[in-house]
Amino acid sequence: MSKLFLCHYSEIGLKKGNRNYFERVLETNMRKSLARELPGSKFSIRKEHKRFLIKYDETVPDERVKSALEKVFGLANFSPVSAVEADPEKIIQSALNLIKDKTFSTFAVRSKRADKSFPLTSQELNVEVGAKIVEALGKQVDLTRPELTCHIEVMPDQALIYVDRFKGAGGLPVSSSGKVLVLLSGGFDSPVASYLALKRGAKCSFIHFHSYPYTNKFSQEKVIELARVLNQFQFNAKLYMVPFAETQEEIVFNCPDKLRVILYRRFMMRIAERLAKKEGLKAVVTGEALGQVASQTLENLGAIEQAITLPVLRPLIGLDKEEIIAIARKIGTYEISSKPHDDACTRFMPRKPETRAKLHEVLEAEKALDVEGLVNKVMEKIEVLEI
Incomplete structure (x- = not known):
């Protein structure tokens, strides 16, 4: 079995003609930092839709991956994620499984669609998932100051669901300047x-x-x-x-x-x-x-x-x-x-x-x-x- 980390970059997203260059430097630095932190471990990095997805073995502690990524300039944030088929029902079930054992009273659902062909809009998905959480767990929705936020990102081939989001180092990838x-x-x-x-x-x-x-x-x-x-x-x-x-x-x-x-x-x-x-x-x-x-x-x-x-x-x-x-x-x-x-x-x-x-x-x-x-x-x- 493998685990996944989702990485969003920072101001690289503001670049236009040379964004690919900054993305390449960032990916190289991520690989080097992970290799230094996880000697001998296997991992892969895939770029898709202005994000990076890191796949690594389940025997590797998440904290080790986090330690490597927090030292990489250019990353805005990163999260351990669950991946499921981009299907509304499967997304709902995965979200419930992810948060059911967590301690919270209020929550919000925040969705993004990289795949615009997905049958629900981001807001519709928020409502669908939120309603099921209220029904199944009896929690209250609070869109202003939720104790827990369930993030959903719909990609063409899968949906990524996560709760924890760690702040990255920001800035630009080292060597890009x-x-x-x-x-x-x-x-x-x-x-x-x-x-x-x-x-x-x-x-x-x-x-x-x-x-x-x-x-x-x-x-x-x-x-x-x-x-x-x-x-x-x-x-x-x-x-x-x-x-x-x-x-x-x-x-x-x-x-x-x-x-x-x-x-x-x-x-x-x-x-x-x-x-x-x-x-x-x-x-x-x-x-x-x-x-x-x-x-x-x-x-x-x-x-x-x-x-x-x-x-x-x-x-x-x-x-x-x-x-x-x-x-x-x-x-x-x-x-x-x-x-x-x-x-x-x-x-x-x-x-x-x-x-x-x-x-x-x-x-x-x-x-x-x-x-x-x-x-x-x-x-x-x-x-x-x-x-």
Whole structure:
């Protein structure tokens, strides 16, 4: 015997000329997520009428399938379903069998017809099934706030009936929007920025700048742990570990104190861009949020971004800290990010960092540095980890 899950997608339904492309990417991601969650299990995925139907062996727990699907961006919702012949009497009987052992006082029936040749309209089917439930179980109809909703979807070859509907991750399928490189630290912000980039269909590689031996190895271990959590929402990510201490030393010894953080970030951007172009990644993603800390002003963000030509995406730009923390808790990065760690940008911090950087002053300060030479030197020492 087999069991079925019905999956509805999210905003992919708004696509027109390229909907098929998004559907293919979504189906691929569903297959990968199910294969990762259910190693050795057999399953099949069939697309029909803007839906996906997953068929799997009855020995597989529904919770395992649910766990796999809730990590797939692009899905609006998904449900374990019963399938019967598209016949009114059989639909009624199946609906009764499905809900008879459930605890509820009020209910509603919601029907959709993908097959317009079905003899009843959606409303007529709602009435027919609802009347039988009232007659057989003595329950009351409540179309406003029902305690239980019986969903029926009539397809050309069968009808699908279900009660439980689980919320999907939403957004767009990972990889459908291209590939990006995320500046990943051990804090709260950049993992959440990564998650939001993934939700918009970007496949993420990660780059982490560390100041070892001025910082301990724990900060690197922490970032690896964060990358593994984020990789639950995608597949086969890379994490680039970048030794940054020598570059920081050059900035400290040769440039004005107040511009250190700006110059650190400009070099990080240059290295990230060099790596991104080498790997075919189309944008750089950061965890910056406007005004969250003194250095994240429009002037400073502009001075930092000017160092590169690739697009810089800042998914957190309009979020406050409470919103960021809420997402971190939801996706499982909060506890990891809460652990104390040394951040590369906190090493050699100036007493009074610039909050309103003037670009001409930044460019003048960089004249004291061999910018190209420093970037080249770092590029030779990058360590690549497969997550």
